Every structure is written in structure tokens, then in C-alpha cells.
Amino acid sequence: MSTVFTYQEIAEHNSPKDTWIIIDDKVYDVSKFLDEHPGGDEIIFDQAGRDATEYFVDIGHSDDALKLLKSKCIGSVDVTSEKVIFKPREEEKTEGNQGNGQLAIIVAILCFIIGYYFLNE
Numbered sequence: 001m002s003t004v005f006t007y008q009e010i011a012e013h014n015s016p017k018d019t020w021i022i023i024d025d026k027v028y029d030v031s032k033f034l035d036e037h038p039g040g041d042e043i044i045f046d047q048a049g050r051d052a053t054e055y056f057v058d059i060g061h062s063d064d065a066l067k068l069l070k071s072k073c074i075g076s077v078d079v080t081s082e083k084v085i086f087k088p089r090e091e092e093k094t095e096g097n098q099g100n101g102q103l104a105i106i107v108a109i110l111c112f113i114i115g116y117y118f119l120n121e
């Protein structure tokens with residue numbers, strides 16, 4: 001019997017050296033394949049720890065791709081386990097820019113203080 005993983009367990013394998021994806025309720029370890037993927041590593045890595053069925057099927061991968069995929073199967077999903085709610089990728093990508101917003105507020109406050117100081121000279 002193959003190993004069964006919960007959605008949470010799968011979601012934890014989301015780093016470039018440790019990338020699992022779900023396709024049709026099966027779990028695939030594609031860590032070593034990222035660099036070799038003809039469609040590029042980022043496109044798969046974007047789905048790391050997630051269900052990539054829709055993305056994989058939409059591309060219309062060849063039979064060779066399907067064979068290759070099979071060789072990377074490490075188990076299946078416990079579909080009764082609690083699903084992981086992921087933030088949309090866009091939100092994750094913009095999170096790093098939040099610091100810039102805070103900086104803008106600090107600069108605005110400083111300008112206000114300096115302006116106020118000169119006006120009252």
C-alpha cells in the first residue's frame with residue numbers, strides 16, 4: 001500500500017530543494033526535476049505543496065511527460081484531511097513590498113515635522 005499524506009504534510013514540502021505537488025490526488029516529489037523541466041522550474045515551483053492538477057492538465061503534457069510524472073510518485077493524498085488554505089501567490093509576492101509603504105509613512109511624518117519646524121521659525 002502506498003503512503004498517504006495529509007494536505008498539511010504535503011504543503012510543508014514547498015522549498016526549491018524539497019518540492020512536492022499533487023496531481024489527481026497523487027503526491028509527486030519533483031525536487032530533483034525542477035531544473036530539468038522543459039517548461040522551467042518556476043512554473044512548477046509556484047505550485048509547490050499544492051494541487052497542480054489543473055495547471056498540469058491545462059498544458060496538455062505528452063505521454064512521455066505522464067510517464068516521467070509516474071516515476072516521481074511517492075504516495076497519495078488523504079482526501080479526508082483538512083485542506084490547507086493558501087494565500088494567492090500575488091499576495092505573497094507583494095508582501096515583501098510592505099516595508100516600502102511603512103518607509104513612505106515615516107518619510108511623510110519627518111517632512112511634516114521639518115516643515116512645521118521651519119514654519120514656526
Ligand code: HEM
Pocket residue numbers: 021028030033037038039040043044047052055056059060061062063064065068069072
Ligand atoms: C505545475 C505543474 C506544471 C506546469 C504548469 C507545467 C508546464 C509546462 C509547460 C508550459 C511546458 C511547455 C514548455 C515548452 O514547450 O516551452 C511543459 C513541458 C513539459 N513538462 Fe511540464 N509542467 C508542470 C509539471 C510537470 C511535471 C510534474 C512533469 C513531469 C514530472 C512535467 C514534464 C514536462 C515535460 C516532459 C515537458 C516537455 C513537453 C512534453 O513532453 O509534454 N511537467 N510543462
